[in-house]
Amino acid sequence: MKEAxxxxxxxxxxxxxxxxxxxxxxxxxxxPSERNLTxxxxxxxxxxxxxxxxxxxxxxxxxxxxxxxxxxxxxNAGDEDLSHVNLTVxxxxxxxxxxxxxxxxxxxxxxxxxxxxxxxxxxxxxxRESTIGTTSAPAVPEPPRKIIEVRATTPEGASAIxxxxxxL
Amino acid sequence: MKCAALLTATAFLAxxxxxxxxxxxxxxLSAAGERVDPGLxxxxxxxxxxxxxxGSPSWSPHGDRVAFTVDGYVVDKPVGTGNxxxxxTRDFVAEDAEWTSESSLAILGxxxxxxxxxxxxxxxxxxxxxxxxxxxxxxxxxxxxxxxDGLMVAIQTGPGESELALxxxxxxxxWIYTSAIGGRVTGLSLSPDGRSAALAVRAAGHTFELHTxxxxxxxxxxxxxxxxxxxxxxxxxxxKEGICYVVGKEAASVDGGTAPLYDLYSLTPGTxxxxxxxxxxxxxxxxxxxxxxxxxxxxxxxxxxxNAPVNLYVLDLAAQDLxxxxxxxxxxxxxxxxxxxxxxxxxxxxxxxxxxxSDEPRVRAAPKRALLEDFYNLYEIPxxxxxxxx
Numbered sequence: 001m002k003e004a005x006x007x008x009x010x011x012x013x014x015x016x017x018x019x020x021x022x023x024x025x026x027x028x029x030x031x032p033s034e035r036n037l038t039x040x041x042x043x044x045x046x047x048x049x050x051x052x053x054x055x056x057x058x059x060x061x062x063x064x065x066x067x068x069x070x071x072x073x074x075x076n077a078g079d080e081d082l083s084h085v086n087l088t089v090x091x092x093x094x095x096x097x098x099x100x101x102x103x104x105x106x107x108x109x110x111x112x113x114x115x116x117x118x119x120x121x122x123x124x125x126x127x128r129e130s131t132i133g134t135t136s137a138p139a140v141p142e143p144p145r146k147i148i149e150v151r152a153t154t155p156e157g158a159s160a161i162x163x164x165x166x167x168l
Numbered sequence: 169m170k171c172a173a174l175l176t177a178t179a180f181l182a183x184x185x186x187x188x189x190x191x192x193x194x195x196x197l198s199a200a201g202e203r204v205d206p207g208l209x210x211x212x213x214x215x216x217x218x219x220x221x222x223g224s225p226s227w228s229p230h231g232d233r234v235a236f237t238v239d240g241y242v243v244d245k246p247v248g249t250g251n252x253x254x255x256x257t258r259d260f261v262a263e264d265a266e267w268t269s270e271s272s273l274a275i276l277g278x279x280x281x282x283x284x285x286x287x288x289x290x291x292x293x294x295x296x297x298x299x300x301x302x303x304x305x306x307x308x309x310x311x312x313x314x315x316x317d318g319l320m321v322a323i324q325t326g327p328g329e330s331e332l333a334l335x336x337x338x339x340x341x342x343w344i345y346t347s348a349i350g351g352r353v354t355g356l357s358l359s360p361d362g363r364s365a366a367l368a369v370r371a372a373g374h375t376f377e378l379h380t381x382x383x384x385x386x387x388x389x390x391x392x393x394x395x396x397x398x399x400x401x402x403x404x405x406x407x408k409e410g411i412c413y414v415v416g417k418e419a420a421s422v423d424g425g426t427a428p429l430y431d432l433y434s435l436t437p438g439t440x441x442x443x444x445x446x447x448x449x450x451x452x453x454x455x456x457x458x459x460x461x462x463x464x465x466x467x468x469x470x471x472x473x474x475n476a477p478v479n480l481y482v483l484d485l486a487a488q489d490l491x492x493x494x495x496x497x498x499x500x501x502x503x504x505x506x507x508x509x510x511x512x513x514x515x516x517x518x519x520x521x522x523x524x525x526s527d528e529p530r531v532r533a534a535p536k537r538a539l540l541e542d543f544y545n546l547y548e549i550p551x552x553x554x555x556x557x558x
Contacts, residue, residue, distance in 0.1 A: 056529060
């Protein structure tokens with residue numbers, strides 16, 4: 001009886017030793033070609049955060065005339081100071097057949113972290129003389145709205161954009 | 169002894185199964201490319217974006233591009249991602265555009281707003297300039313030719329008189345049907361077998377008539393005449409179950425205001441007079457219709473009743489079964505007669521829609537070219553086999 005138990009234990013030990021050795025060899029053999037599957041890095045934070053604000057009340061007071069004041073709020077929501085914040089405003093018609101876009105540019109030299117500044121633009125929202133009467137009226141049966149697209153960028157790579165659609 | 173054996177075996181197993189490095193879970197892919205729900209239902213897929221008054225979608229023969237009008241000029245773009253390609257100058261005034269091959273468009277319109285009448289122009293992709301070639305003058309309506317080849321046009325030949333002509337893909341006149349039609353053709357479509365055409369005609373006295381034109385025999389006949397004050401809206405659609413057309417009454421009281429009211433009628437030539445199209449319901453208000461390429465289904469933009477929202481429906485004409493394929497949430501779906509189009513495979517319909525207009529300024533945190541609901545844009549609405557005879 002004791003001899004039988006000894007034989008069984010020996011056989012089991014030999015079995016596990018052999019299986020373990022094979023598993024060990026298998027791992028050693030595939031080691032060099034194996035590569036970690038790492039997930040794609042999450043979208044990088046855009047560094048210093050810029051925020052733009054266009055207030056509804058200001059937009060609602062705009063008229064289809066020259067010299068219309070548009071105030072854009074620019075805020076540094078990040079924790080690093082920003083310099084040379086470039087602001088561009090494009091004013092265009094909803095009617096894309098009209099080539100009447102106007103462009104405006106301003107610059108904010110310093111914008112400390114957490115601070116905000118108002119930047120004023122004086123826009124000409126009148127229709128260009130060259131486009132008066134040239135609208136494809138049969139194709140567009142309703143008066144086009146003005147589109148005001150505001151972009152802010154910094155040399156550090158921060159950016160923000162706001163687009164206002166303004167019935168005039 | 170037994171314990172030593174078990175410990176040894178466990179150690180070997182642990183070593184063997186151990187991964188050389190710590191296992192890291194892989195997060196699911198980002199949702200890039202997922203459908204945007206613009207308020208037409210989760211399956212709606214935008215085909216365009218940005219400002220511009222868009223309309224008249226038309227799928228290319230292979231279904232991989234869609235052409236449409238924007239503020240009067242014509243562009244096309246891939247159904248997937250890709251930039252729009254302009255086909256005409258910006259001062260063009262296009263009413264409709266139809267593909268005549270994978271590389272050419274027939275455009276009904278005028279080179280400027282000063283033109284008194286419309287012509288058909290041929291435009292080819294890949295040409296350096298945006299020049300178009302006028303191939304037919306005084307054109308009242310157009311439709312793809314039999315079998316999708318060439319173009320069938322209705323031409324005004326005199327005051328209150330029209331004729332049909334078949335143009336080849338290259339714009340050359342293939343055939344002129346000299347049987348004059350009394351009146352101005354206002355809408356035109358071919359039968360599913362391509363042997364006949366259904367015409368909406370504004371006859372003398374401004375009464376509207378429905379005609380059929382046998383393209384083999386070159387003869388036409390009036391099959392219906394509408395009462396005074398009623399008009400046929402858009403092109404009648406020749407289906408497997410007869411000719412369907414939208415009849416518009418001048419105006420009806422809706423929500424305290426007035427709005428045009430349209431009914432959908434069907435007529436099977438030779439079997440009796442017009443009947444309300446079965447399957448849509450008594451209160452249904454149809455605006456624009458388009459028959460599927462196989463002639464068995466009708467895409468309908470309309471309302472279940474005068475106070476219901478506008479939606480896109482697909483009507484199985486044989487089964488008389490109407491199914492909504494959009495779930496409109498405060499969107500304005502364009503209801504012009506050419507503002508919907510079946511894809512060549514009949515698995516999608518393109519429509520034009522925008523969000524409800526507001527008198528107040530709106531501010532979006534996106535560039536204008538990426539905006540959707542603020543402007544009329546094209547949407548692909550998958551319909552699969554919905555509305556198909558089961």
